[in-house]
Structure formats: structure tokens, C-alpha cells
Amino acid sequence: MTGRYHAPFAEHGSHTVDADIANRLLRIALEKGGDYADLFFEYSVSGSYVYDEQILKSARRAVSMGLGVRVMKGDATGYAYCENFSFDAMKQAAVTAAQIAAGGQPVAPLAVSMRDAPSRYPVEVESLDVDGELKKAILERADRAARASDSRVVRVDASFGESIREVLIANSRGHMAHDRQPLIRFGLHVIAEDAGNRQSGSSGGGGRMGLEYFDGQTPEWHAEQAVRQALVMLDAREAPAGEMDVVLAPGDSGILLHEAVGHGLEADFNRKKTSNYSGRVGEEVASTLCTVVDDASLEGSRGSINIDDEGQLPTRSVLIEGGVLKGYMQDRHSADFFETSSDGHGRRQSFRSHPMPRMTNTMLLGGQDAPEDIIRSVSRGVYAKKFGGGQVDISNGDFVFSLTEGYLIEDGKVTAPLKGVNLIGNGPDAMRNVVMLGHDFEVSDGSWTCGKEGQSVPVGVGCPTIKIASMTVGGTQVAGG
Amino acid sequence: MSEAEAKALVDLGRSVVERTIAGGADVAEVGVHSGSHLSVKARVGEAELVEEAGSRALGLRVMVGRRVASTYTSDLSDTGQRTLIEDALELARLSEPDEFAGPPDPSELSSESQWAELDTFDEGVSRISAEEALALALRGERAAFDFDPRITNSEGASFTRARGVSVLVTSGGFAGSDQGTYASVVINPIADDEDGKKRSGYHWSSSRHYADLEDSQAVGAEAARRTIAQLGAKKLPTQELPVVFDKDAARSILGLFAGCILGGAIWRRSSYLVDRVGTRVASELVDIVDDPLLPRAPGSRAFDGEGLLSRHNVIVEGGVLQTYLMDTYSARKLGLNSTCSASRSPAGGISTTTTNLILKANTQSRDQLIAETKHGLYVTGMMGFGFNAVTGDFSRGASGFLIQDGELSHPVSEVTISLNLDQLLQRIDAVADDLDHRTAIASPTFRVSSMTLAGA
Structure with missing residues (x-):
């Protein structure tokens, strides 16, 4: 065994959890009855480094570990956790979670055995095991490149984050699974000032990999991107307001899809009939150009997972094909309800939270059009290049997104940069209004984090250039009479 | 949180501060957090979630000269505490001197006799059982459904209660603890709109003291009123x-x-x-x-x-x-x-x-x-x-x-x-x-x- 940080519950750990211990705890969890129980052991270590004002200003590390026990009876969930792996503490968590089924007869769990899982993020040397001086050097390079590139750059800060999350899951249906999930994240933020005008720009990326990430996307490349964005925005003008055509750039724009469509296809909202996609499998819910998948198997991607947080094996789920709704993203609970099998979308933020259907890497697949033809087809509209973030109302699909970099399109050409652009619309409407799709599909390198009911998980997004006919652009400039 | 429990956390903080200074730090500051909570959720008349747990964690911030680093752990075992201290010292040597970093002058630190009584802790909050909490959530959701027949579905009604204590001990001479409680109820009804769209709305109440929490039925009715008002x-x-x-x-x-x-x-x-x-x-x-x-x-x-x-x-x-x-x-x-x-x-x-x-x-x-x-x-x-x-x-x-x-x-x-x-x-x-x-x-x-x- 190499490396510095290892879970106490793993083989050779201080509190190794084997099939026997898992079975004993599951039996306690189902002592009051209950249809299902699972154990979620987690050990996570994260580190972060902040390079600010040309020094490595802070370095941090955090260790978090515990066991979450879940017992289900019908649609009701009992949940408890403990933060150490002594048998007494784990037993107490199982007893507490078991209360949800109070009054029932003991149920015997199936004996667990370990599942084989794929290996989608093989990392030779985990970042946490690499000498800190090397990470400092990467941040220094980014800082130096950004400062050297333009005299209008007045502030630069760069940060690097790294983590390892080791999980062991056992459930009363006899499954046990283990995974070790590495993740790194780099971010660079610059402020440029010119004649009293101040704008910011940023660039970043990462994924489930080690420092080899920087062989492809160098710190200097990120510096160039961040500075370019800040300088472009110095010339930005007020955005138009009203309905117009919108062209989304490839890659990052997938976040719009994640919000506008993805959440509504998570099975819990459909089990509860609170999504606008409830009961619509087999119906045409998008333009026939659209095929949407959620794919946990992309090698090294931020959203990829070998097993989900219920010990299921996720693959590639086709959600919408040629505009027709094919299915939802299932966790175990919803899969039981829909009488299907879980497709591995049960995820949770940590052992302190219960799992629910979540996305992994959500992507709208590429089409036939040349990106330049798509721009050329727009007489007046907005080109959305970089997204800040977005939000959706699941119940009706209404969404809002803000752009951190966007341009006006005039007579088929991308022209002036715009500031303060918001896109507002309705997911199903926007998907029906997809009229052109580029052949330039890209997976975003952005560090996207998805929040749902207070739980955050890392996700990936991807898409080609997309033209949406008529969307509301929220700027400040009302078109003249 | 009894006096004895708070004192035990201060003692733990003090011990980590001392060991960190002994390990070579010039400044050591330790936060100890301990808390417990109960969260329940009911949906369409049935219990959906009962979650109950307690947790503890240590946060350490050190300076070696003017170099700053910080570490955190939920592993309070001896090994966990040792890793917390060793990692902090190692990271501090990696970071670079920051001339502005450093704690306030010891003469500026406050002490117990100066602290205002802010009434942020209510023993009564912790006494709410899971059964009572569920009943409260169910009543609130029922009130939302009863408010108007156009309320046809629900994202649920939740009740959460939490208590926590935070302790801060610093090598500059400060030691203090701060405790608080919190209770909240949130109700989230859904109505069907004319064009096949659904409209989701919510209302909530939260307070430090249980007695200050709004009645869940009033919260449910208000949540329903807000949801219905958005129709069309x-x-x-x-x-x-x-x-x-x-x-x-x-x-x-x-x-x-x-x-x-x-x-x-x-x-x-x-x-x-x-x-x-x-x-x-x-x-x-x-x-x-x-x-x-x-x-x-x-x-x-x-x-x-x-x-x-x-x-x-x-x-x-x-x-x-x-x-x-x-x-x-x-x-x-x-x-x-x-x-x-x-x-x-x-x-x-x-x-x-x-x-x-x-x-x-x-x-x-x-x-x-x-x-x-x-x-x-x-x-x-x-x-x-x-x-x-x-x-x-x-x-x-x-x-x-x-x-x-x-x-x-x-x-x-x-x-x-x-x-x-x-x-x-x-x-x-x-x-x-x-x-x-x-x-x-x-x-x-x-x-x-x-x-x-x-x-x-």
C-alpha cells in the first residue's frame, strides 16, 4: 500500500470493515423491520492552496470520516451517522436509524459480497502524495504568466484544491462495493483595470486525475484565458433586453442543459410527480435534434464515478433520444417505485447525508451543423460563451442563467462583448426551440458543482454549439421604439 | 450543553494549543465544534425522513513566524489529533511569510465578564422528539392542502432542530465558548396551473427558541396562499x-x-x-x-x-x-x-x-x-x-x-x-x-x- 492517507475501514486499516462486520450492522439496522438498509463508510481528505499577492498565503488540509446508516420502510427513510468506527458507535447509529420501522419484526439481510467495479480514474500518483512545493510552483507559474501578459492586470489570485474520497458501501440486498475517488481543481481569478473601469476574468478546471492535468492545460494557458476574458469585458457594453435568438458555445453551455432539463429528469421528482417531465416517458419533449445522455464513465471527468453512493454500477444513461423522453435517472428507492433497476445515480455529499438521484456528466450530443453556419444564421442575438451559474424551478422548468462572457451577434457576426447578461426561459420550451446543433461537441473542463436539497456533488457537462430560437435575454438596454 | 461538557471542549482545545506550540508553532488557535440535530420530513401525509445525529470536529490554525496554515478533522482519536497538528506544522512551512498575518494584540481580547447575554440557547428545543416533530410537520402540510383544493401535491414539510457549541482557544490567551439552538419549519406545496405547468411555493419559520417558532399550520396556510397566488x-x-x-x-x-x-x-x-x-x-x-x-x-x-x-x-x-x-x-x-x-x-x-x-x-x-x-x-x-x-x-x-x-x-x-x-x-x-x-x-x-x- 502506497500513499499517506487511507481509510481506517479499508483492508489493513485500524478498523477494517469486512463482510462479517457489515452483516452484523445490517442485521441491527433491520431489527425493527424495514425493507432495506445500507451502510455508507466514508473517509475523505482534502487540501487547498491559495496563492495571493505573489505569495502562497494559505495552505489547508481537512480530514472527515464516518459511517451513515440508512433504513427504509416504504417511502420513509431513517438516517443516522457516527464519526468513528468503534463497533459501539456504529451499532448506536444502526439502532437510531432502525427506529423508522418501529414495531415491525426483525428482517434478515442477505449476506454481503464484494462487487467488481470499473476503473475510470486510474491515477499513478495521487495529488495529496505529491510534494507541496510542486503545487506551489504551478500556482506561481499561473500568477507570473497572468501578471506578465498585460499591464492592466492589477490583481491575480490562484488556487489549487485536491481531495481523496474513499467509500465502502454495504446493503441488505447482499452488495458490497468500494471506491477511491481522486479529484483536483485549479482556479485563477484576475482583475484588470483601465481608466477607472474594473473587470474580472477567470479560468479553471480539473477532474478525477493527478497533476498530469497540467501537462494538457498548463497554468500559462489558464492565465491567458482569464486575462483575455477580463480585458474583453473592459470593453463590454450594456446588454440588450428582450426576446432574441441565442447561440450557446460548446462545452460550458452544457450547464444550461444540466439545469433546464437534467434536474427535471431526476427520478425522485418524477416518483413524487413534482417534475414537469412526470409521466411523459415516450413523449416528444425536445426538438428531434436533441439526444441527451448522462454518462458516469468518461475517463477522468469530474462527474465520473465507478460506483454510486448506494454501491450500484452506473454507466451511460440515455435520457432523451431524437427528442423523445426515454427515462429518468434512478436511485435505488425510485427504481423500486418504477419497477426498474437503479442505473447508478444515487449520490450524496457525505456520510452525513442520505442519497438521492443526482447527475454525473450530463451531455447534449453533437449535430450536423458547422458552428460558423450557426452564427451566420442569426441576424440579431446573443452568443453565450462562459456561464457563471444557474438555477431552475423543477416544478415547471423555469430557469435563469448568468453569463460571465457573452457577445452580441449582429448580421451573422459575433461583435461587441456584453456585460450583465442573464438568460431566462423554460427548460422544455428551450429544448423544443433548439433549431441547429454543431458538430463540435465538447466536454467542459469547468469545476461544476451541483447543489440539491443542501447537498453538493461534483458534476460534468458537455454540448456542441447550440442555436435556440427566441429566448429572453435580461439586459438593461430596452430596444429603441 | 452542560457546563461540564463545555469545559471538556475548552480543555480539549487547550491541550491541542499546547501540543501545537510545543511542536514548533508560534501561534496556535483551535476551534472545537460540537452539535446535534434532528431533521424530519413528511410528504403527502406520510413520514419521509427521520435523521438524527451528533458530530464533533476540531479546526486548527497555526503560524510559524508569519507563515499561516490550517487543518481540520472529524477524527478526534489520538492519531487524528496528531495528524491534525503535524499536517498544520508541515503546511505552515510550505506557505510563505505574510507580513499582515497574525492574531489581534492580546490586550484587545475580550473576556467572560464583558460578554453580553444574548439568549440564543433554549433547552426546550432539544426536547422535541422525532414523533412530535413529524406530527408538527404533518399538521403544517395538512393545513396547506386544506387551504385550497388547487394544492394538489407537495414537496414536503420539514422540521429541524439543532443545538451546538463552539469553543475558541488561542495561544494569545483567549478561551471562550458560545452555544446556540435553532428550530425551523418549512412547507413546500405544489399547485397545478392552467397550461399543465406546476407551481411550487413555500413558506417557513425559524427561531432560536421553540416558543418563538410560528405554528406549523399557519406556516402551511401561508405557503399555500403564496403558491396559489402565483397561478396563471x-x-x-x-x-x-x-x-x-x-x-x-x-x-x-x-x-x-x-x-x-x-x-x-x-x-x-x-x-x-x-x-x-x-x-x-x-x-x-x-x-x-x-x-x-x-x-x-x-x-x-x-x-x-x-x-x-x-x-x-x-x-x-x-x-x-x-x-x-x-x-x-x-x-x-x-x-x-x-x-x-x-x-x-x-x-x-x-x-x-x-x-x-x-x-x-x-x-x-x-x-x-x-x-x-x-x-x-x-x-x-x-x-x-x-x-x-x-x-x-x-x-x-x-x-x-x-x-x-x-x-x-x-x-x-x-x-x-x-x-x-x-x-x-x-x-x-x-x-x-x-x-x-x-x-x-x-x-x-x-x-x-x-x-x-x-x-x-
């Missing part, structure tokens, strides 16, 4: 118009302002309010204070994250910016004094924070304010993250109601409202009297004379 919402044509922000929406605007007055944003020059102290940043109707000393309020505390005595800070008076909020570090960066506004995260980092940030109430009622608005938008909800702190540019999705001839008319959704925050606050031409202290950032209803609405 439509876009408006793109236009310039006056916008009235109800107190929830107003609070969210004040939250954006809050992020722009923090010392860290100022010395980083990442706020539109850089170099603006002493200048007009809002209309003369606007007074904003940060008050950590309000009894039973959500953001109240007797001392800050560095052990300095909490104090009432006037931020905006008659529209003129009086001060930024600063911790020791950002104060040194700006050549000023700390406003006792440090926040220490469980993971050990220190930053500046607001406590109870309040835009003061005026005398006019909300209804009067609407009545004197001939044509405008009444905003009850906002969506998205369209705010750039560096420039103040603001554009977010909004929902609410059209105001016509001084009365609320049809509901509105799928529009955005935009205006630079600097201008938005300067254009406030009416402030109502409906302020409450349910939230750590609180504002009454106010009106902005003109904003851009983008819609159909």
Missing part, C-alpha cells in the same frame, strides 16, 4: 418600471450589498464599493447596521472569530457609507481597525462576516407603499446568480405581481430585472415598516424608482 403567472413586455421588493426579495438584495462591504473584498479590490467610505452609496432613506447584540437573533454572538468583543456597527447612515466590516487581517491591509467582524470557519480559516445585517424600517406600511405605486412590479422571488461584485452589475430572474393603480394585479414570472446595484440602492424612494429578525440579513419592503424588466 405571465411574462410582461420589456420595459422600464418601478420595482417593489417584498422583504424576502429585499433581503436578498441586501445580501449582495453585504458581500461588497467586507474588508476582504475591499483590499482585494473586488467590490464596486472600493474607496467609497464617506460617499453616498444609497438613497437618504437607507440606514444599514450590523448588530451582533440583538437577543435571540440568528446572527448574534458575544465575541467574534478572533475573540474580540462584539459591537454594533453603523454601515450606512442617511445613504452615506460609514465603514467597511473588517477582521484584524483586512483592517491591517486597509490601515484601519478591526470592527470585530471576524468569522472563523470550522476548517480554521478566518474571514470577515456580517452578523445581523439590518436595513432599518421606515414608518409607512407595505400596503401604503404599494397603494402609492401607480404602475410597477412587486417582486416576491428571485432566481439565478446574476451579480458581479466588481462592477455592481445586477440582473436576476424575478417573479411576483404586476402593480396597477396601486393594487396587486396578475402574477408575473419568467422575466428578469436589471440595474447596477449602486444605482439600485440610490433609487430607493420608499421603505416600509415590515422589518423582522427571522434572518441574519433582514430588510423591510422597499421600492426602487426604476429598473429594466426584460420579458416578452
